[in-house]
Amino acid sequence: MNPLSRHAFARCGIAVALASSAVVATPWVASAAENRPPSQPALSELTTGGKACVDGADRPYVGTRPTLEAVLRDPDGGRVSAEFEVSWTDASGAGQVRSTVQTTAKSSGSTFSWTVPTDVPAFTDVSWRVRANDGTLWGPWSSDGGSGACEFVYDTEAPAKPSVSSPEYPDDNEGWHDGVGVYGTFTVDSTSDDTVSYVYDFLGGSQQRAVPDEPGGPVELRWLPQSAGRHVLSVQAVDRAGNASTPATYSFRVGEGRTPVAAWTLADAAGSSEASAEAGGRPAVSGGGVVFGAAGPARTSVTGAVGLDGSDSAYLTSGAPAVDTGEAFSVSAWVRPDSVDADMTAVSQGSGETAGFGLGTEDGAWSFRVGGSVVRGGLPEAGDWAHLTGVYDPVAGTARLYVNGREAGTTEDVSASSAPGDLQIGRTPTGGAGNWRGELAGVRVWDRIVVGAEAADAAKRATVSEGYWALDEAADGSSPERDGGQPLTLGGDATIYRDDEPCDWLDPDCLPSQSPIFGAGHLLLDGDGDFAATDGQGIAAGESFSVAAHVRIDAAAQDRPMTVLSVRGADNSLAEVRYSGASQQWEVALTDASGEPLTLTAQGAWASPDDVHHLALVYDDEADEILLYADGQLSARTSYRPGWTATGDLQIGRSQGTEGWGGYLRGAVDEVHAYAGALTATQVTRLAIGATDV
Template identity: 55%
Template sequence: MRHAFARCALAVVLGSSAVVATPWLAAAVENRPPDQPARADLRTGDAPCASGADRAYVRRAPVLSATLRDPDPVPPPSRARLTAEFEVSWQDAAGERQVRSGRTGPSYIDRPVTWTAPEDVPAATEVSWRVRAFDGTAWGPWSSDGATGGCAFVVDKERPARPTVSSAQYPDDGKWHDGVGVRGTFEAASASPDTAKYVYTFMGDTPETVVPERLGGPVRFSRLPERSGPTSVTVEAVDRAGNRSEEATYRFRVDEGSKPVAHWKLADPAGSTEASAEVGGRPAAAGGGVTFGAEGPARTAVDRATELDGSAGAYLSSGAPAVDTGKAFSVSAWVRPDEAGRAMAAVSQDGTGTAAYRLGTDGDGAWSFALGGPGGTVVRAKGGTPESGEWAHLTGVYDAGAKTAALYVNGRRVDSVEDAPAPAGSGAAQVGRALGAAGQGANWDGRIADVRAWSRVVVSEEAAKLAGREAVRTGHWRFDEAAGRTSPEQGGGQPMRLGGDALIRHDDQACDPLDPECGPGNPPIVGEGELVLDGAGDFAATDGPAVATDDSFSLAAHVRIDPAAENRTMTLLSLPGENTGLATLRYTPERRAWELTLAHEDRAGAETTTLRADGARRGVPQHLAVVYDDGADEVLLYVDGSVRARAPFHHMWRATGGLQAGRAPVADGWGEFLTGAVDDVHAFAGAVSEQEVSAMAVEG
């Protein structure tokens, strides 16, 4: 009985083990064929599976791909168990069906498998293809079985015809045509009926693509020239297979941008009752809140301005429109608000119940260019921060062809709005006020100068030029000579006083031949001499401020750090206040970097902003420059003529101390003394350009 029971129990256990341990064997017995490849999982090259009119067009025999699937579970770890068979077919010239096929190796389920069609598939002939899967036991259905249908492609190796190009606004006739800021329409057409798109390059800019409304049809594209001179647009026709035509080059001549159609300088003598018209022939009559003869923006050709007191009488009006607002137009002005916290209009033009356009300040503390749309809607481009008592240049631009409104502040585009409708406004141009629901208002409180209007788009380069403020040199110390422990400023301004053991070393100066800082092997960085500092209390400084730091300013100098200098922080230039340094340009040994630190206020322990440029070198002359652009509220750090760091900065204040070379104010007096040489120090009122910095850098 025990033996019989044991045999029975063993049979039960073995039977149970078989059921639990061999599900794959059971599945193998019940094998099902692979799934039919789904049409969505098939691709002809980069194109999805399609047939008929939607078939793919390719330049050569394509790579066909399919994702295969199997309804049966797959035993791990191997998932590579499906083989694909691809088949292509076509009818030859005799009407005979030609078939080519090929199989792939085992593929991973749910991953694309590829096969390249044979090279003997004919061109200009529809080729059908299909695919099926094999799991080692059974073949699945073809992808074309049932109502699914096959995929198809046509090999097209023929280039489309070179297109023709024309333009009514800018004909290819060797004559000059208007002009910068005036949009033109160009038409391209190809004789090839299979042209699917055109690729054009306008005046050397980035290539653009435009698709015709119908296959083989022409296209039109609109572009706006941003520079004058002989130029061209190149166009290629591209067919469905991606074949490109020969390039067509269309040459035309772009004239300079047309002059303003209205211009009031607002530089009339004190006591005037109207602003004379430089252009347009209509003077602007002044209200009772207008005073002529104020000072204009510094470092510009606009030397005079008009003062408006913000009252209802603070306006000037010509009594006629300045521009046709239904077409492209631009308007600009120099403005200085005395109140920055409310909405004020510098320039506008009356529309129907509201201003057609309004250039000025917005109620939320930003510069604004607003367009009055239909039904009282307003489209507004805005940006930048007005500051009481500070001049800024504003340019508002409406591009009717592109339907965009853009605002430039101090020559930089700060905002652009798409889908801007043309404002309707045939009323009078206004300076210092704008029409609103309650009548004329938003009167300007402050100064306005040089108001201009154009019947075209003012482009970016023009906006920057209009806003240009010349950088004026306020100091230049070459350190070629010294008298009475001072080195003169080249223009006769305040000299630099030499402190400690600082000295001016000349190229021909006799010295210890073992001194690495002397001798013909280490000449002055620039010119005939340089300032040499020993790091032990040496410096050079002006007695008073070299620049007014509450406006744009620039500093630059050549420096060579002594290669034997201690591994410590050393200052090249600094601008001290009463309690801390406003700006300190220093060498930091931790990263061998140049750092510019700016204090947010004249207070010990004040918050700071730091810019860093790696690559400081000891023993090698380098050129450093600091540029503060008050209009852009931005600081830039240059090394050897290139911008290496930039940061926004909105906390500038007036430094009262003299310009320091070789030291910086620290908690207990002066410190961070430089060991090395300093040469050719420049100071400017205004932000110098990158080209000007590069020119100073190569002087060494």
């Protein structure tokens, strides 16, 4: 407290004494002879606008008139009231004091508050103190005995709008700069020397805070573009009182990510001795354990692959490094291991004992090794294609692994160095993991960070229609497939219902029948041995697949379980979409290769009889997931590794169990689709509203 304030407090002594004597006769307290004065308020229980009681250089700055709070106590446990007092020295050097009228009494230990008056000036050191009265006696001020006063500065002026600049991404409207996956440095500065932080956000991102080394100083923001286009950085300077400046808006353009610095499709013709370069200009020469002409991953743009037998000569090399491993880089490849019982390297760069990176398998998982760090994630499956992307981010200090476009793991505190040595495909020159045994395709290396959306796009596998049955007509006991594929053979008394002569609603003698679900007809099943099935064309149950259909359950059979769709295995149904009569919910029943059952129930989707519903079953082999969509909404989902190897016929209206066929459906089915690949949520929604293809 400044000296003038202390004199002011002293001048109040007489008034305080008078005030104390004035309350002696207050009826709700005992006499002074039987009473102890209230306790001195503890500084630890005083706050200034929610901030701790502090004086001197650490005094808080506040942007609005603060509310002072204090916990007051009475050793006798009685009720107490409070008196707050603030003081300051005005511009003329005169001391000013303001105090409360004595507050309403509360129980001992209660919190008392007071908002400082409007004439407290800005940019002035203000002191305050508080004391308690028990109705008879005043306790000591919180500042008595050398405890010191609480202080604050009322600051109403916001700092100036900050400035922003970036060498990588200038705000010049003159073109597209660098690109996705390349960090930009944005320098933010302020002309206000009381700026203690900057709050900022890149449009679409969360708000963050950066603190300069000293008030009014600059900060550097590092930001990684995730997408091309125009981006906006918004920044505000914030002072000690929490006042925020007018936002500075910095607009800049980000280009597409740089293309790979080295790439090989590995789709060269059988008999080739080297892989031609897709990027980088250096072919990859093959060893003796390499055979070109293998098939590439299905439903991708990769048309071929190279086979490696795992021997010492099973590798290809470009004869030069592809990237500086001490800087940001990314590497990807399509990989298909013949076995998963040993560590193997798909792509690497290094020399001798110095490893730059290695991408492959390790300890039974996919792996990406950078320097002395490794990130693992996902489970390889023998004979299955997978897409791997490894990313080293030196700014964040992370190594990240994507498997089939999904982030499988991240390791932090990674520090890599520039490793000499040539790029290797199918082996590592540093020992440890063995040479690759299986197929490889589509190897790419970037001198930048590949972001998540790019990794997902690179791993994308098309969804291909395997069959579409409109169920509008039938001939010779079957309903045709749209593109001339295998028809659905009708079994039992199954028929294609058509309403060829619609009723005239003006004719009172005409009673209209139920209209087809879609188009000119639908499959009608009576629940007593009726079904439809493919004959010879099945679902490739060892890979991702999707099946979908519209269905209407006959209310007359609503209490019994019935099958809508099923995928047949050797002796039973591998997967079954069914109706539960007990709960009137949709279910998925699964059977893995060992015969273990699993049932999923659609949540939030009521299978109301006599209403049309859309169901879609999706098996995502890359993600090892089963998904059930009901009426266009994802309703059940679980991780699943079935180990399916058989190709199963598609069955409509029945399923196969250990005791034979059953679960016959009574109702109507229409618009049946089968796909190779996992349908997305958007694709399922399109089918649900009646689209004939996605």
